[in-house]
Amino acid sequence: MVNIASVLKSEIARVARKEVRAEIEQLKKSSTSQRSAIAQLRRQVALLEKELKQARRQVVSAARTQAVSADDKPRRFSASRLAAQRAKLGLSAAAFGKLVGMSGATIYLWEQGKSRPNAEQLQKIAGIRALGKTAVLERLSGG
CATH class of the missing domain: 1.10.260.40 (lambda repressor-like DNA-binding domains)
Structure with a gap:
């Protein structure tokens, strides 16, 4: 005859593995979505940094063009x-x-x-x- 304790133990282990597997699947899905969100944010940050760099260049360029006097002579510096x-x-x-x-x-x-x-x-x-x-x-x- 089968020992009821061993059957109960194996059934509890099987149910526990099933529960853990379901939890792990949810965590994997969550982790995947978090990683894709992080990647998207990194792309956005890179794009914003690129735009900021271009804006700074435009400001410097505008400042250089403002160095023109009223009679339109560019001002150079030595x-x-x-x-x-x-x-x-x-x-x-x-x-x-x-x-x-x-x-x-x-x-x-x-x-x-x-x-x-x-x-x-x-x-x-x-x-x-x-x-x-x-x-x-x-x-x-x-x-």
């Missing part, structure tokens, strides 16, 4: 010419920066070529270039 202009006027970097509305340290960075002025600052530098030494000194003393 670090050595800025240093020469400052020396010609006999101004310190701090004094020149005061005219442009920047600090002396920023003027030094421009002269060393480590940074560049933006379009608005190029306009101010061009305006100072048109002035003589006495006019520049009057501006500094007058505010």
Whole structure:
């Protein structure tokens, strides 16, 4: 005769395997859908980063085109010419920066070529270039 305990044990194991298999199938389906959602989000992030990069390029391009004065002359920047202009006027970097509305340290960075002025600052530098030494000194003393 068959031992009732062994039959009961094997039946419980069979039912438990069936339950576990059903749970695992649900988890596999959920995992698959989660992975596809993650992949889709990664594609969206990559697309948005690409669009952001293009937008930044357009902003830089627009800023460069804004460096055009009212008489449509493009404003170029040369670090050595800025240093020469400052020396010609006999101004310190701090004094020149005061005219442009920047600090002396920023003027030094421009002269060393480590940074560049933006379009608005190029306009101010061009305006100072048109002035003589006495006019520049009057501006500094007058505010």
